[in-house]
Amino acid sequence: MDNHTPLSCRHCELFSNSSNFCASLTPDELKELNIVSRFTKMKRSETFNDESLSIWPIVAVSSGVISLQHILEDGRKTIAALFMTGDIIDLRNASHKNRGNLISLKKSEVCRLSPVVFERIVTQNPDAQKVVWSNLREQVNRAIDHSVDLAKKQAMEKLASFIFECKHRQSSLIAKKQTVTIPVRRIDLAEYVGMQPETLSRCFKELEEIGIIELKKPLLFGDQQPSSPS
Amino acid sequence: MDNHTPLSCRHCELFSNSSNFCASLTPDELKELNIVSRFTKMKRSETFNDESLSIWPIVAVSSGVISLQHILEDGRKTIAALFMTGDIIDLRNASHKNRGNLISLKKSEVCRLSPVVFERIVTQNPDAQKVVWSNLREQVNRAIDHSVDLAKKQAMEKLASFIFECKHRQSSLIAKKQTVTIPVRRIDLAEYVGMQPETLSRCFKELEEIGIIELKKPLLFGDQQPSSPS
DNA sequence: CGATTGTTTGATCTCTCTCAATGGGCGTGG
DNA sequence: CCACGCCCATTGAGAGAGATCAAACAATCG
Numbered sequence: 001m002d003n004h005t006p007l008s009c010r011h012c013e014l015f016s017n018s019s020n021f022c023a024s025l026t027p028d029e030l031k032e033l034n035i036v037s038r039f040t041k042m043k044r045s046e047t048f049n050d051e052s053l054s055i056w057p058i059v060a061v062s063s064g065v066i067s068l069q070h071i072l073e074d075g076r077k078t079i080a081a082l083f084m085t086g087d088i089i090d091l092r093n094a095s096h097k098n099r100g101n102l103i104s105l106k107k108s109e110v111c112r113l114s115p116v117v118f119e120r121i122v123t124q125n126p127d128a129q130k131v132v133w134s135n136l137r138e139q140v141n142r143a144i145d146h147s148v149d150l151a152k153k154q155a156m157e158k159l160a161s162f163i164f165e166c167k168h169r170q171s172s173l174i175a176k177k178q179t180v181t182i183p184v185r186r187i188d189l190a191e192y193v194g195m196q197p198e199t200l201s202r203c204f205k206e207l208e209e210i211g212i213i214e215l216k217k218p219l220l221f222g223d224q225q226p227s228s229p230s
Numbered sequence: 231m232d233n234h235t236p237l238s239c240r241h242c243e244l245f246s247n248s249s250n251f252c253a254s255l256t257p258d259e260l261k262e263l264n265i266v267s268r269f270t271k272m273k274r275s276e277t278f279n280d281e282s283l284s285i286w287p288i289v290a291v292s293s294g295v296i297s298l299q300h301i302l303e304d305g306r307k308t309i310a311a312l313f314m315t316g317d318i319i320d321l322r323n324a325s326h327k328n329r330g331n332l333i334s335l336k337k338s339e340v341c342r343l344s345p346v347v348f349e350r351i352v353t354q355n356p357d358a359q360k361v362v363w364s365n366l367r368e369q370v371n372r373a374i375d376h377s378v379d380l381a382k383k384q385a386m387e388k389l390a391s392f393i394f395e396c397k398h399r400q401s402s403l404i405a406k407k408q409t410v411t412i413p414v415r416r417i418d419l420a421e422y423v424g425m426q427p428e429t430l431s432r433c434f435k436e437l438e439e440i441g442i443i444e445l446k447k448p449l450l451f452g453d454q455q456p457s458s459p460s
Numbered sequence: 461c462g463a464t465t466g467t468t469t470g471a472t473c474t475c476t477c478t479c480a481a482t483g484g485g486c487g488t489g490g
Numbered sequence: 491c492c493a494c495g496c497c498c499a500t501t502g503a504g505a506g507a508g509a510t511c512a513a514a515c516a517a518t519c520g
């Protein structure tokens with residue numbers, strides 16, 4: 001029965017989780033899309049090059065974290081958005097000027113989709129359309145919420161917001177435990193929330209001293225148990 | 231020949247400008263949508279109330295500026311996004327917690343659309359679908375760009391970015407002149423770019439002293455002639 | 461196991477926020 | 491149409507939060 005499923009899709013989160021795009025496709029559509037797509041594993045700091053993006057401007061994130069980075073003239077870097085499992089990155093509109101770079105922040109799996117077939121399927125299949133649109137609106141909301149966080153003056157508030165953003169994104173996957181995994185490095189987090197790594201470190205330290213959170217030892221992609229501030 | 235066009239649509243920007251949503255509809259679709267929609271004029275600081283938004287979570291902006299404001303517990307206000315002519319605000323996903331308030335920043339005209347009919351038309355009509363989808367992606371990009379601007383440390387850079395954002399949004403409408411109209415008040419602008427009105431005022435002053443820009447006298451919704459910094 | 465990269469801590473500086481006060485524009489009401 | 495009042499914009503002086511610089515420590519990767 002599973003013979004219809006393309007090999008590279010069998011273990012993919014996007015296919016096996018019903019709320020994701022590929023799970024909403026018919027077997028034929030899935031097969032059709034699979035043929036013109038490229039399933040790719042990425043290491044940390046691996047970047048999508050521009051030629052690849054002009055051919056495949058649509059990227060579905062299967063696992064890991066993909067960042068959209070903007071690099072300013074003077075070398076400052078900013079992580080404008082974070083994409084995680086289930087997100088469909090659509091860079092077709094952004095083609096004009098500095099759209100930024102797509103860079104993986106850890107080991108990730110992505111599927112680069114053919115825009116032609118993708119668009120046809122979305123037009124044909126109402127279920128797929130719903131999923132894509134819902135995800136896109138989700139991205140708008142997240143980006144707007146992120147703007148609000150960045151506009152907030154206090155560094156501590158930004159960090160708290162980020163922790164809750166992580167919790168919110170993970171709540172659908174994991175059971176409701178008091179642990180939040182921060183899936184990126186301190187430096188990346190700092191660039192995402194628009195502050196310096198040093199300041200971020202001080203905030204973590206302060207939160208831990210007050211007793212609001214507790215940091216796991218390995219600290220690399222560490223976990224935390226926050227109660228509810230703000 | 232124009233008898234098929236609903237009265238309230240005849241002079242609406244969304245109908246008369248081909249790049250907008252209503253212009254992509256068939257006469258029948260337009261009529262159908264018009265019946266279940268509410269064309270509304272809004273004054274400055276007028277707010278969409280929650281009941282209205284739960285019935286009509288989709289708002290098309292015909293003219294003016296609509297802001298999405300988030301109010302924090304301690305009273306600080308943040309303008310998270312600005313919507314202008316052609317934008318289709320879709321708040322269906324945002325229903326969970328604090329989605330913020332939709333507030334008009336000047337005299338505006340909006341059309342509140344029925345989600346049911348809207349969704350059906352978008353599913354049926356590929357042209358309409360393209361327009362809506364494109365606008366949604368545009369909103370994602372704008373929100374992301376805005377995040378980048380907010381993350382930038384320098385106040386001057388934020389202001390410069392905003393001026394160019396205005397220019398970019400107006401370029402499709404007006405001829406290429408060196409004038410940019412800032413469609414909102416100083417206070418609103420300050421809340422949008424995440425700084426204080428005082429700081430903003432100082433930035434304008436400095437830009438003018440350097441000779442980069444020139445402010446029109448009436449200053450209310452004033453114009454400016456920027457050359458190209460950054 | 462060494463080299464490299466990331467994280468933390470400390471001290472100093474600077475930009476922006478805050479508070480306060482003045483002046484100008486616009487809308488309201490006469 | 492004019493006068494009043496309110497809100498917004500501007501300017502100034504002071505303080506605080508975060509940025510920056512520098513260096514030690516921890517962790518990862520080959």
